[in-house]
Amino acid sequence: MCPSSTSSSSGPAVRRFVGRVALFLVPLAIAAAPFEIILWRSGECWPAPRAADASIKDSRALYMRRYLSQQFTLYKAEMIRRRSPDVVILGSSRVWQFRSFMFHPVEDRAYNAGGLTQSVRDLETYVDWTMRGKIPKPRVVILGVDPWWVKRAEGDTAVDRNREWDEGYRPVAHFDGIRAMILGGRIPWSLVFHRPRAGAGNFHPLGLAAVQDGVGFRNDGSCFCGEAILEEFKATRAFRDRLGVAGHIRAMTSQFTPTPGIDWSRVDRLAASLRRLRAAGVEVYVLLPTFSEEAATAFRNSSGLGTWWQEYVDAFPARMAQAGFPCLEALTPSTYGLDDTSMIDGYHPGELLVSYIVEDLVRRAPSGSLLRSLDVDHLRALRTRPGVTPLALSSGE
Numbered sequence: 001m002c003p004s005s006t007s008s009s010s011g012p013a014v015r016r017f018v019g020r021v022a023l024f025l026v027p028l029a030i031a032a033a034p035f036e037i038i039l040w041r042s043g044e045c046w047p048a049p050r051a052a053d054a055s056i057k058d059s060r061a062l063y064m065r066r067y068l069s070q071q072f073t074l075y076k077a078e079m080i081r082r083r084s085p086d087v088v089i090l091g092s093s094r095v096w097q098f099r100s101f102m103f104h105p106v107e108d109r110a111y112n113a114g115g116l117t118q119s120v121r122d123l124e125t126y127v128d129w130t131m132r133g134k135i136p137k138p139r140v141v142i143l144g145v146d147p148w149w150v151k152r153a154e155g156d157t158a159v160d161r162n163r164e165w166d167e168g169y170r171p172v173a174h175f176d177g178i179r180a181m182i183l184g185g186r187i188p189w190s191l192v193f194h195r196p197r198a199g200a201g202n203f204h205p206l207g208l209a210a211v212q213d214g215v216g217f218r219n220d221g222s223c224f225c226g227e228a229i230l231e232e233f234k235a236t237r238a239f240r241d242r243l244g245v246a247g248h249i250r251a252m253t254s255q256f257t258p259t260p261g262i263d264w265s266r267v268d269r270l271a272a273s274l275r276r277l278r279a280a281g282v283e284v285y286v287l288l289p290t291f292s293e294e295a296a297t298a299f300r301n302s303s304g305l306g307t308w309w310q311e312y313v314d315a316f317p318a319r320m321a322q323a324g325f326p327c328l329e330a331l332t333p334s335t336y337g338l339d340d341t342s343m344i345d346g347y348h349p350g351e352l353l354v355s356y357i358v359e360d361l362v363r364r365a366p367s368g369s370l371l372r373s374l375d376v377d378h379l380r381a382l383r384t385r386p387g388v389t390p391l392a393l394s395s396g397e
Helices: 003-042 048-057 072-083 120-132 171-184 208-213 227-236 245-251 264-279 293-301 306-322 351-364 376-382
Strands: 061-063 087-090 110-112 140-144 204-206 283-288 327-329
Touching: 003 171, 003 208, 048 061, 048 072, 048 204, 072 110, 120 264, 204 208, 245 293, 264 283, 264 306, 283 306, 283 351, 293 306, 306 327, 327 351, 351 376
Parallel strands: 061 204, 087 110, 087 140, 140 283, 283 327
Antiparallel strands: none
């Protein structure tokens, strides 16, 4: 058979196949349409650049995804590009309560990039981006180092999220998000017809975690833990380990699996990254973030984790000091005369405790540094403002 007869006979067959596929997909598209409207109107599926633009324009924006991957790295990197801050706080979610107003008079130039770096490898990527000009170079970096960053284990203990493709652009991520929404049984049908309304604290929510739970990133990068937690604390005035951190430590699960101790090669890589920043003219301050007294006691007394803890609180700071980066050890609330009621959970400190950490960092900063120029009296006055609790230094801000 000649080529022309083959092509002429296959044309109608291809068109019939395409028609059948289209007929099959039309009902699926109709069924998915309301869910896609919900994802878009809520901001859940917005790519990081669009979410960052909205957060920059609206000082009351509160952003966090619920069903699509949260991808903190992508969002925080976009915010840094737009804000070009002088002071950047790096680390995991355990530094999220550093607020810009704690850095007066440079509060407009301070940004909490917690979540951007969640491992030594993430820090190396951040430094590389800074050196190459992919994100603006700050004048000050405050880095919270978690014990699992330097834990001896197979491979890095956290995924390098800096290279993930934004799920806002991925159809399969939308499908997975819709599926998770349906299985979770919390479908905000009102968003099919209306945009999200302002939530508690008069925040303007973006992303379904912000819309449904009232939690998310403020304009300064800090995380609002939600009115429910604040109201519970006001009613009980009691500490509750909402994430069960002490339980994970005792069971040696989650980040607390057994290990012989610190991986010193990771410590050396950490110090090398900080040297690169310092050589570029950046002030560098290293922090060991806070655990609740309950969690720290469980960590210290664990048969499978005790050596790791002891090396983290003793040998690790000594090694970093030798490298030229002394660590501020804010390991438990008692460091500042506080108790576990100053903790949101087993390893996230509240804002009152963080204000003491900032004051401590300022006091330790060398003369002539940007950090040393901060107004400590203003910082102390924050603790006497109306509505202050150990978890929040202000209500609805």
